[in-house]
Amino acid sequence: MxxxxxxxxxxxxxxxxxxxxxxxxxxxxxxxxxxxxxxxxxxxxxxxxxxxxxxxxxxxAARVEKSFSKLSSFTEDMISRGRAPSSEWISKSEGSVTPEESLTLGLSPGTPVYRFARIRYADGAAMAVEYTTIAAFALPSADAVQNSLYAAMAATGHRPSRALQRLRGVLVTREHAALLGVKPKDAGLLVERRGFLRDGRAVEVSHSYYRGDAYDFVAELNDQS
Structure with a gap:
């Protein structure tokens, strides 16, 4: 059946x-x-x-469309489409910025950061595996984040106001396949995001691995000529 x-x-x-x-x-x-x-x-x-x-x-299920023209969280995207968002935490931790994160976030070596890893769901179906690093000044603690990361950052006045995103196709790894309920080497989408505050400081870097069979990314293009 x-x-x-x-x-x-x-x-x-x-x-x-x-x-x-x-x-x-x-x-x-x-x-x-x-x-x-x-x-x-x-x-x-x-x-x-x-x-x-x-x-x-x-x-x-309808495929989810994510617009690149608006900075929004996964939770906000799902609610706006009438879907029920939820997350399963893989880990929450505090540590020092890595050399790569230091360059991406513009933070000095040894600066504290919070790291989050979770599976994102829509109506109970796994949609993405998300890894996020946040500059520690933007949150009181890792446990301050319950459902929405952006809501927790907004509560401290440090929600990103703009972001740079890069999208590329990937093959789903065995580890991510087990978390998303798909097969290894299925088509996937990797979205890399760097979020900035209004004063220009970088505050967020994330890597989200989406199921290629359930998510579409769209962008509105305007003729500037």
Whole structure:
């Protein structure tokens, strides 16, 4: 059943945002138990092909579009699209800036920083693995960050006001594949971001590895001639 639904989605027989029938009806249509239906749906949710909406049911997932024209957090992006964002923390730590971070953030050797690693989810489906380093002056502690990193930074008056981003295609590593529920060497997207305060100081550097099958990045271009 899971394979049949997957093929129906890949072959566009089911379109993004289409609602699936109730589990009881699907069990009858496929002549299987509701437990089998439930396991199949859970498997497709974990693959990012389906999403569950509380009180509404199960739907075919739509690819997420991330605009490069606006500086926003993952949490804000998901909420604006009617998706439920969540995170699973891999680690939170405090340390000293590395030589590479020192150059990127413009910090002196030995300057304290906070590092965060987490898996980002939309409607329960893993979307990205994110690694972020923040200059320590922007946060009171690593534990000050609960759900939204930018919300915690805004509370101290140190939310980035602009950022430079670089996007490139990558192959998903074995480590990231296990975290994202995809296969090693599947197509992925790496977004490198450097965030700046209004006074020009760099405050954030992040590397986010996105599933290539669930995320699109778009940019609005204007003719300046």
């Amino acid at each position: 899971q394979r049949a639904l997957r093929e129906a989605i890949h072959q566009k027989m089911l379109s993004p945002d289409d609602a699936l029938p109730p589990e009881r009806d699907m069990a009858e249509d496929f002549s299987v138990s509701r437990i089998t239906v439930r396991k199949a749906l859970e498997g497709l949710v974990s693959e990012g092909l389906l999403t569950r909406r509380q009180g509404a049911g199960t739907f075919v």
